[in-house]
Amino acid sequence: MKLRLSAILGAVAVLVGLLVLVWEDLATAISLEWALVLLVAIIAGVQTLRFVQERRSTPLRATETRDPEQRYAAPTPGDDADETLGTASGWSARGRRSRGQLRERVGQAAMAAVVNATGCRQEEAARRIESGEWTDDPVAAAFLSERVSLTARERLRLVLGSPGSQFLTQVDRAVKAVERLTEEP
Amino acid sequence: MSTAFDTEHWTGIGALALAALAVGLPLREEGLFLVALVGVGFAAYARLGDAPEPQLTVERELSATAPNPDDEVRVTVTVENTGESTLPDLRLVDGVPSGLAVTAGTARLGTALRPGKRATYHYTVTAVRGTHEWEPLTAIVRNASGSRERSVDVVSETALRCLPSLASTASIPLRGLTTPYLGQVATDVAGSGIEFHSTRRYRHGDPLSRVDWNRYARTGELSTLSFREERAATVVLLVDTRTEAYVSPDEDAPNAVERSVEAAGEAFSALLKSGDRVGIANYGPRECWLSARTGERHRAEARQFLGSHPAFSVAPADEPFYPSIALRRLRRRLPADAQVVFFSPVADDYVVTVAKRLDAYGHRVTVVSPDPTAADSPGHRLARLERRDRLRDLRGGGLRVLDWGDRPLAVELARTSRRWQR
Numbered sequence: 001m002k003l004r005l006s007a008i009l010g011a012v013a014v015l016v017g018l019l020v021l022v023w024e025d026l027a028t029a030i031s032l033e034w035a036l037v038l039l040v041a042i043i044a045g046v047q048t049l050r051f052v053q054e055r056r057s058t059p060l061r062a063t064e065t066r067d068p069e070q071r072y073a074a075p076t077p078g079d080d081a082d083e084t085l086g087t088a089s090g091w092s093a094r095g096r097r098s099r100g101q102l103r104e105r106v107g108q109a110a111m112a113a114v115v116n117a118t119g120c121r122q123e124e125a126a127r128r129i130e131s132g133e134w135t136d137d138p139v140a141a142a143f144l145s146e147r148v149s150l151t152a153r154e155r156l157r158l159v160l161g162s163p164g165s166q167f168l169t170q171v172d173r174a175v176k177a178v179e180r181l182t183e184e185p
Numbered sequence: 186m187s188t189a190f191d192t193e194h195w196t197g198i199g200a201l202a203l204a205a206l207a208v209g210l211p212l213r214e215e216g217l218f219l220v221a222l223v224g225v226g227f228a229a230y231a232r233l234g235d236a237p238e239p240q241l242t243v244e245r246e247l248s249a250t251a252p253n254p255d256d257e258v259r260v261t262v263t264v265e266n267t268g269e270s271t272l273p274d275l276r277l278v279d280g281v282p283s284g285l286a287v288t289a290g291t292a293r294l295g296t297a298l299r300p301g302k303r304a305t306y307h308y309t310v311t312a313v314r315g316t317h318e319w320e321p322l323t324a325i326v327r328n329a330s331g332s333r334e335r336s337v338d339v340v341s342e343t344a345l346r347c348l349p350s351l352a353s354t355a356s357i358p359l360r361g362l363t364t365p366y367l368g369q370v371a372t373d374v375a376g377s378g379i380e381f382h383s384t385r386r387y388r389h390g391d392p393l394s395r396v397d398w399n400r401y402a403r404t405g406e407l408s409t410l411s412f413r414e415e416r417a418a419t420v421v422l423l424v425d426t427r428t429e430a431y432v433s434p435d436e437d438a439p440n441a442v443e444r445s446v447e448a449a450g451e452a453f454s455a456l457l458k459s460g461d462r463v464g465i466a467n468y469g470p471r472e473c474w475l476s477a478r479t480g481e482r483h484r485a486e487a488r489q490f491l492g493s494h495p496a497f498s499v500a501p502a503d504e505p506f507y508p509s510i511a512l513r514r515l516r517r518r519l520p521a522d523a524q525v526v527f528f529s530p531v532a533d534d535y536v537v538t539v540a541k542r543l544d545a546y547g548h549r550v551t552v553v554s555p556d557p558t559a560a561d562s563p564g565h566r567l568a569r570l571e572r573r574d575r576l577r578d579l580r581g582g583g584l585r586v587l588d589w590g591d592r593p594l595a596v597e598l599a600r601t602s603r604r605w606q607r
Contacts (some may be wrong), residue, residue, distance in 0.1 A: 037210050045207035046198045055197025062192060063325050063336040065278045069287035069308075072500035073434040074440035076559050078568025085564055105567060112574045136394045172563045178570055 078133065087166045099167060106174050107144050110134065113181040139175035141169045188239070189335040192327070195231030202228060212255040221330060230386060236333040239275070239326045240268030243341040245319060252312040257288065258345060262322070262501075263305045265568045268297040268337040273297050274327035277304075280320025280338075284499030285345070312347040313439075314446065316493040319343040323525050330435075349447065350491035351484070353454030358602045359418045359461070359547035360524055362586065368417025368460045378412035385409055391421070419462045419477045421548075422449040425529030425536060426469030427508070428501040431533045432557040444555035445528035446497045448594050451599050452526060452553075453487050463487070464523070466537065470504040471496040512539055516546055524549040530557040531575050541582050553594075 011060030020027045061136040081102065088098035107129065114125040114134050132148035139158055142148045152156065162169040202224025209217025225484045241264055248259040262279055266272055279292040283520035290308030298304060310573060311417035321338035375382045375400055377395070387407035397408045424445045433440040439447075451466065456463045465478030465487055475487060491497060519525070525548045529536050544550040554576060579586050587601050 027433060030515035041207050041210035043208065044203045046304070048203040051197045051200035051203065055200065058193045058196045059194055061190060061334075063323075063334060065276075065293075065323060068279060068292050068320075070283035071286040072431075072440075073436045074282040074557075076434055076565055076568075077432050077530075077557055078559070078562070080564070081563030081567050099203045105571075109570045109574065111565060112577075113570070116574075122473055125493050126475050151349060168563065171567075175563050175570065180564065182570065182573065 031092055044169045085168060085171060088167050102171055103144065106171060106178070108183075110144055110174070110178045117181050135177040135181070137171055137177045140174040141173045187337045188334045189236045189333045190330055192334045195227070195330065196229055198224065198228050199459070200224075205289055219386065222367075224458045225327065227514070231330050233330060233333045234328045234333075236326050236328045236335045237272055238268070239266070239270075239272055239336070239337055241265065241320050241337075241339045241573060242267050243313055243339045245279075245341055245342065245343040247345060250344070250350070251310075254312060254347055254349060256312045256347075257309050258312050258535055259307055260309050261305060263303055264294075264324075264339075265296070265303045266300055269300050271297070271299045272326050273329040274331060275304075275430035276325040278304075278323045278325075279308075281308075281310065282317035282319060282345070284313055284317050288379060295405050299344055299560070301513055303423070311362055312445070314347050314349045314492055315497065315498060315499055317345045317347070317496075317499075320444070325417075328577075332537075337554045347587045349450045350485055350489050351450045351488050351491075353458050354451050356459065357452045357526055357553070358605055359420065359456075360551060368415060370416055370418045370461070371413040372416050373409035373522065374414040374416070376414035378415045380547040380563055382411045383409060395483040400573055417460045418456075418524055419464075419520050420456055421464040421466055421519055421523045421525050422452055423525050424449055424465075424469075424497065425454060425465045425500075425527065425528045426467045426471075427506060427536075428469075429533045429536070430469070430530055431501045434557055434559040440499070441530035441532070441555045442497065442501075443499060443556045445530075445553070448553055449526075449528055450488075450491050451474075451594060453491075454484070457484055465490055466515060466598070467494075467496040468515065468527075468529075470502040470506040472511070474496070477503075477520060477523060479519075489533070508535060508590045509538070512542065516543070519541050519543075519546075521547070524551070526551045526553060528553050528555070529553055531579070532557055534575065537575050537578055540584060544582065544584050551587070552579055553587045553589060556591075559569055574584055 007149055009158070014061050016026075016030075021032075021132050036127055070102050084098045087094055088102060089095055110129055111122065111125050114128055115122060118125070118128075120128075124133075130145050130147055132138075138148070142150050158166060158169065191491045203222045205217045209221060210215070244263045246261040246263070249256065252258050260279075262277075268458045275296050275298055277294045278294075281287055281292050288309050288311045290306075293310050294304060294306045296304045301558050304471060311547055319341070321340045323336060323338055325334060325336045327506060329564070331455070348374065361370065361372050371380055373382075375385075376415060380411055384400070385408065387409050391409045395410050397410050400406065400408050424442065426442055430442050431440050441597035453465065455462050462477040463483075464476040465473065467473045471494075473490065473494045475490050495502070525543050527540050527543070527550055529540070529552065531537065531552070533553045540550050556572075560569060576586050576588055585605055587597060591596050
């Protein structure tokens, strides 16, 4: 409805303009009072703002093209773990879930490594992880066990030594500890 | 028929006319009225005409249609405007197959084409094993002002076939499951051969060359020497082609399936040379089965198989895959005396079960595992630990496992097979 009204107004204005071209006397009939001119200017100003606003809220559209020059790039094993690690910060339910998943995965890797390195049974390995005696890295030990806690000094060093997320450093240290365990002869 | 859409490039151009009017009217500036006219002109230009519907034909010319792996192939693309309208703004993106990388030039062109005119451009791809079919070329057309756009796909069937060379450099030591035929796998069966096995009492008809004459001289008893009989084996080279097997340490490295197929080619050739019967199969969607045989014709067939069977394509298939049904089918097809050489990156837990089950069914399994892991982030290192654990699990189950790193397969085999010798 609004569009139709403005279209009619526009059409009338164009017609009047054309008529003025033919019939110059008509121009004198149109009052050019200051108030009327100002009104037209204000309408133009408001429309300008509307158009600018429209431009600002309209994104450019174009067909997305693929990158055919590149080969199919296969993922690397562990991309999923890195992705989980990316969502593991914060106090949201998702962050907590991600942290839980990663702790479990690292825990399983640690368990397998302890069993393999010492030749002990699963239960014994679980006990060692629980007590933290499987590694000499306190951060890694505390990461996999709730019974092991860091001293204030170690905690401070962990906080100061993690430029990014503290959890990331903990995972990194735990994975390194497991790696050391598997690489020792 | 494609649909055109607004690119919104000229949205708000009316503001230019109106702003000049809004300022010019109260100030009574003629110059600003003129600026407003320019604005009106632009607004009209933006609405002028739709993006033309392009009618194009595409021809692709390859400098070689059956190159060897790693050869450079020059692709010449010629596009002709067969329609009747001028295309003022034409952008072309060629559908290079996902398995090929463009190493020189670019697969894109931006141009304008009048009716009946042609545009040509080149780029170079590096050939890798497989059959690579070009996807349709995408043409994006805009009108002169760029306010409207449409895109169409232009089909032109082009294919590049690159077969592996099947160099017989890596000979995989086989396990002691053999056929009754003569070959090169030393078995525990006593008979004729080279390696000493045992002695037994002489039986009438034993060949004189195998009588232990030293013992006869010492004791006066006739006895016969037995050697480890050397027999031929039936081997099925099984390649893991599930989506999970498409992994690689970084973007530039070949993925595990490509490495597996390459290794299978080398092993195939070497095994065929030593008189074994070799077959090829995959474990993944798009089933492939080449039964175990010998002979030069079989070799040519295998080359075709490894080179162009869709099961071994460079990118994973979208088709559904039912792992346990596939395993059952595979088991039914495997000859009873076949041993399996299983090529898999072992990047997930399920494949461990598959290998162990095949071994338990009596097909002695050797796992050749191209290492797809990287160590550049905690997640990647965690995955590497998990994979090592899986390999350890396989070794613990009595399977032979070759963890194949960056070195050539032959070197890695020479190192590992020393450990395999009993």
